[in-house]
Each structure stands twice: as structure tokens, then as C-alpha cells.
Amino acid sequence: MNDDDRELERLMNDQLDGVATPEDSERLNRALESREDARLLYRKLGGVFTGLSRLEMEEPPASLKQGVLRAIQAMGEPVPARESWLHSITALFRERPGFGRVYPFAAGAALGVLAFAVLTGNLMTRPGVDSRPFTGTMAPLPLDGVYRHIGSHDFVLRDGHVLAEVLSGKEGLVARITAKAPLGSSVVVSFDPAGWSATGVRQDRVGNDVMLGTGRLSIRMLTLGQSQYLLYLARKGPAGSPLRIAIQSPDGSAQGELDTGTLRSGS
Amino acid sequence: MNSPKVLSPRQLSGDSPVVGVEEREEALLDRCLQGDGGAFGELIDRYQRVLFNVSLRMVGNREDALDITQTVFLKAYQNMASFDRRHKFFSWVYRIMINETLNHLGRSRRTEPLDETFESGALRPDEEWSQNRLRERIQAALLELSNDYRQVIVLRHFAQLSYQEMSGVLEVPEKTVKSRLHTARQLLGGIFSKYGIALT
Numbered sequence: 001m002n003d004d005d006r007e008l009e010r011l012m013n014d015q016l017d018g019v020a021t022p023e024d025s026e027r028l029n030r031a032l033e034s035r036e037d038a039r040l041l042y043r044k045l046g047g048v049f050t051g052l053s054r055l056e057m058e059e060p061p062a063s064l065k066q067g068v069l070r071a072i073q074a075m076g077e078p079v080p081a082r083e084s085w086l087h088s089i090t091a092l093f094r095e096r097p098g099f100g101r102v103y104p105f106a107a108g109a110a111l112g113v114l115a116f117a118v119l120t121g122n123l124m125t126r127p128g129v130d131s132r133p134f135t136g137t138m139a140p141l142p143l144d145g146v147y148r149h150i151g152s153h154d155f156v157l158r159d160g161h162v163l164a165e166v167l168s169g170k171e172g173l174v175a176r177i178t179a180k181a182p183l184g185s186s187v188v189v190s191f192d193p194a195g196w197s198a199t200g201v202r203q204d205r206v207g208n209d210v211m212l213g214t215g216r217l218s219i220r221m222l223t224l225g226q227s228q229y230l231l232y233l234a235r236k237g238p239a240g241s242p243l244r245i246a247i248q249s250p251d252g253s254a255q256g257e258l259d260t261g262t263l264r265s266g267s
Numbered sequence: 268m269n270s271p272k273v274l275s276p277r278q279l280s281g282d283s284p285v286v287g288v289e290e291r292e293e294a295l296l297d298r299c300l301q302g303d304g305g306a307f308g309e310l311i312d313r314y315q316r317v318l319f320n321v322s323l324r325m326v327g328n329r330e331d332a333l334d335i336t337q338t339v340f341l342k343a344y345q346n347m348a349s350f351d352r353r354h355k356f357f358s359w360v361y362r363i364m365i366n367e368t369l370n371h372l373g374r375s376r377r378t379e380p381l382d383e384t385f386e387s388g389a390l391r392p393d394e395e396w397s398q399n400r401l402r403e404r405i406q407a408a409l410l411e412l413s414n415d416y417r418q419v420i421v422l423r424h425f426a427q428l429s430y431q432e433m434s435g436v437l438e439v440p441e442k443t444v445k446s447r448l449h450t451a452r453q454l455l456g457g458i459f460s461k462y463g464i465a466l467t
Binding site for chain 2: 009010013017019044045047048049050051052053054055056057058059060061063064065067068069071072073075183184207222223224225
């Protein structure tokens with residue numbers, strides 16, 4: 001295609017899009033009068049516009065808005081954007097000149113503490129509410145024949161279901177959550193942090209909010225369709241305390257316990 | 268052969284249905300951030316039709332379009348606080364929509380080609396029925412385009428965004444938008460011919 005053809009194509013598209021200037025329209029008319037290939041192309045393009053205009057705008061179902069508002073109601077207010085803790089610290093030093101001299105020292109110390117915390121795993125045992133958004137895969141372990149199914153609980157919701165299973169292995173156990181729940185629903189798996197430590201979480205479909213906190217894994221449904229989560233737990237204490245599952249959905253709530261008792265016998 | 272008459276401009280020019288409401292929208296966004304669910308309901312009222320249709324034309328079925336549109340609104344609500352108010356709200360929402368739609372298409376199977384029965388287009392006297400069949404064919408043709416080409420067609424012809432607005436949503440230069448749109452229309456014309464869709 002040469003420059004003339006490209007220009008002609010632009011004129012045709014602009015004309016059909018309704019953005020051609022009067023001069024452009026005039027040039028296009030002249031080209032169409034003199035060139036057979038231009039006429040054919042213009043007819044074909046016009047056919048595309050006509051065809052697309054046959055696809056009328058459809059009305060969305062009423063359940064669209066209702067579903068979103070119900071999910072929002074279950075979720076609460078939108079969270080204001082938060083600054084990171086590191087940003088807050090550096091801002092403090094920048095805004096107060098008196099701190100200027102100690103800034104390099106403080107920054108070094110903070111990095112040292114952070115490195116120590118990472119190395120010793122203390123970030124994993126920080127007390128408090130869920131605070132670490134999780135996306136992707138952490139410490140994935142293969143879920144193959146080395147795990148044994150020891151219990152499950154199927155929660156049937158009005159518009160979905162949540163299947164919670166416990167599988168045991170040499171290293172500990174895995175809680176497997178398979179969920180298809182309405183938007184805004186949450187699934188929380190709680191465990192005794194004195195008895196178990198979370199060593200990893202895995203999800204097969206990114207898009208929902210997954211938070212790993214002390215003694216709990218929280219999942220909030222932001223996408224529709226089925227998703228699956230694996231929570232890897234290592235035994236810390238001698239006895240295996242049960243896992244608790246709590247589900248909140250716009251239609252109501254459900255909860256239950258999953259026994260991990262077979263681990264007590266050392267399986 | 269007579270030259271075809273230059274068509275009069277269609278109502279597809281720069282005036283998108285969402286331009287010109289920015290001032291009131293600012294107030295709505297403020298109210299949303301203060302936790303006013305009713306304000307978000309108004310934003311849904313404003314955008315649900317066009318977003319649903321964008322999604323519908325991208326994925327080809329109402330059920331998936333409904334799921335995607337709901338997810339888009341939910342994500343917009345959740346991330347409202349991080350929305351940069353220097354940009355247009357609709358550009359931001361469209362971008363979420365495009366990403367969500369592409370994620371969905373990535374997860375689902377490729378569109379199957381038209382089957383024998385569909386292509387035969389056996390005629391029935393019912394005019395409405397044949398119009399519906401024509402629309403189905405046009406939608407099927409649209410689904411044959413690659414995602415990049417389909418999205419420019421959909422944003423232009425169904426969301427009625429200007430080139431400049433599309434450039435903002437797709438985060439590509441306006442020149443790229445135009446060139447992609449032209450190619451998409453050429454390709455669609457070819458697919459129409461293949462399906463025997465002859466429209467002038």
C-alpha cells in the first residue's frame with residue numbers, strides 16, 4: 001500500500017466516522033469518481049458500518065445493579081488509599097529538619113530490622129488483623145499423592161458453594177478451599193497460631209483478595225466463577241486443633257469446623 | 268459504474284455519551300468516597316448500559332457480559348480511592364473493563380467457528396427471525412477478530428468513544444488507534460464476505 005492509498009483509506013474512515021472536514025469529503029468524492037478500486041473499498045467499509053449498526057444496544061439485566069450494590073453493602077466503604085509505612089517514616093524525616101542528621105542512621109537501622117525480621121520469619125507471626133494483601137503464589141508445594149484426604153465440609157449457598165477440605169502430609173496439612181460464591185462474599189479459614197504456622201498459600205485464579213494474617217486466611221470474592229486456594233500449615237504443637245471456616249455472603253452466613261485429629265497420631 | 272454517494276456523517280463523532288457530565292461526576296465521586304452507596308448507584312446507572320454492551324460485544328454472550336460488568340463496577344468501587352482525579356473517570360472504568368474482558372477471554376476457550384447449520388442460514392418467513400440470524404452472524408464475525416482489533420471496533424462503534432478517548436483508554440497513541448481501527452474494519456469486511464453478509 002502506497003502513501004496515496006493510505007491517505008485514501010484515512011479519508012474513507014474519517015468520512016464514515018463523521019470526522020472528515022469538508023475539504024476531505026471533497027477529496028474523497030473526487031477519488032471515488034475516478035477510481036473503481038476506491039469505490040469497491042468504500043462500499044465494503046460502508047457495509048461494515050451498516051452491519052455493526054444492526055447490532056443494537058441491549059439493555060443490561062436489572063440484576064446487574066442489584067448484584068453490585070448488594071456486594072458493596074456486604075463489603076463496606078471503599079478503603080482510602082494508604083501510604084506505605086516506609087513512605088510515612090521518610091516523610092517524617094523530610095518534613096522535620098531536626099531529624100535530617102539522624103535520617104541515614106535511622107534508615108540503616110530500619111533496613112537492618114527489616115532484614116532481621118525477614119530472615120527470622122517474624123513478619124509471618126506479626127500479631128493483629130490481616131494486613132498483607134496476597135497475589136500470586138507463595139511457597140507453592142506440590143499437591144500430589146503424598147497428601148491424604150482426611151475431611152471435608154461442603155457449604156451450599158443460595159448462589160454458589162464452598163468446599164473446604166483438609167489433606168494431610170508429612171510436612172503438615174493443607175486446607176483446600178474451592179469456592180464459587182457471589183461477589184463480595186468472604187471465606188475465612190481460622191487456625192490456632194500456637195498449633196499451626198502457615199507456610200504458604202496458593203491460588204489457582206488471581207483476581208480475588210487473599211490475605212494471610214496471624215491464625216487466619218481471608219478470601220474476598222471480587223470475581224465470579226470458581227476459584228481454588230491451598231493453605232499450607234506446618235504443625236507447631238503436639239496436638240492438631242481444628243480449622244474453622246466462616247463464610248459471609250450477601251445472602252447470609254455459614255460456619256463449620258474441620259477436624260485435623262488424625263494428625264495427632266502422627267500421620 | 269456510478270460512484271457511491273459519500274454517506275452523511277453518522278452520529279459517531281467525538282461527542283461520547285459520557286462527555287459533558289464531568290462536573291456532576293466529580294461530586295458523585297466525592298460522595299462515593301464518603302461511603303454514599305446511592306452515589307455509586309448513580310454511577311452504575313450512568314455507565315452500566317454502555318459497559319454491558321461493550322462487554323457483550325467483546326465476549327458474545329449476556330451471561331458472561333453480566334459477570335464481567337459486575338466485576339468491573341466492584342473493582343472500581345474498591346479502588347475508588349486510588350483513582351487519579353486528574354484523569355477522566357470513564358477512561359479509568361473503561362480500562363478496567365478492557366482488562367477484565369481480556370482476562371475473561373484469556374481464561375475461556377477460543378471462539379468456535381460457525382457450524383454448518385449456522386452458516387446455511389436457512390430462510391424462514393419470519394422477518395424478525397431472519398434479522399436475529401443476521402445479528403448473530405455479525406456478532407460471530409466480530410468475535411473472529413483478534414482481541415486488539417475487536418476492542419477498537421467495540422469502543423468506537425458501541426461505546427462511541429472518539430479517537431482521543433480511545434487513545435486514553437487503551438494507552439496507545441491516537442495514530443495507533445486510527446490505524447488499528449482501519450485495519451480492523453478491513454478485516455471485518457473480509458469476514459462479512461466470508462459469511463455471506465452483504466450490506467451496503
